[in-house]
Amino acid sequence: MHTGLHLLSVVLPYPVTGGSIGAEESRLDFDIPESGLDRDVVTEKLNALIGQDAAVTDRWITDAELEANPGLVKTMAVKPPMGSGKVRLVEIAGLDLQPCGGTHVRRTGEIGRLAVSAIEKKGKQNRRVRVVFA
DSSP: OOOHHHHHHHHSOSSSEEEEEOOEEEEEEOOOOSSSOOHHHHHHHHHHHTTOOBEEEEEEEHHOOOOOOOOOOSSOOOOOOOSSSSEEEETTTTTEEEOOOOOSSSSSGGGGOEEEEEEEEEEEEEEEEEEEEO
């Protein structure tokens, strides 16, 4: 599910304001200026990325490299842990690259099908997108 949320942040390329990962359901909150998101369209795009069966790898960069590339950080509320001199990057080949300490599959095809179960308005610009296994 965690890798699926990375892909959701590719489908919806907006700043992430919050999130939660669960066994049955997960969610990401996005800072989206206007609504109009369609659950079926987002689900279709998400599963198309999963179906690419892209490799998921990680590597390390220095704190200084991350500071020089602030665009790598998608989350507004949670900053990557820094101070030890290195930060782990997770890359989904050709799709996503961001700091992350979480557990991931080796290939996106291992995720299985996901479905957007709800898109909720949580504020003027905040949209909560809930995802479940299909």
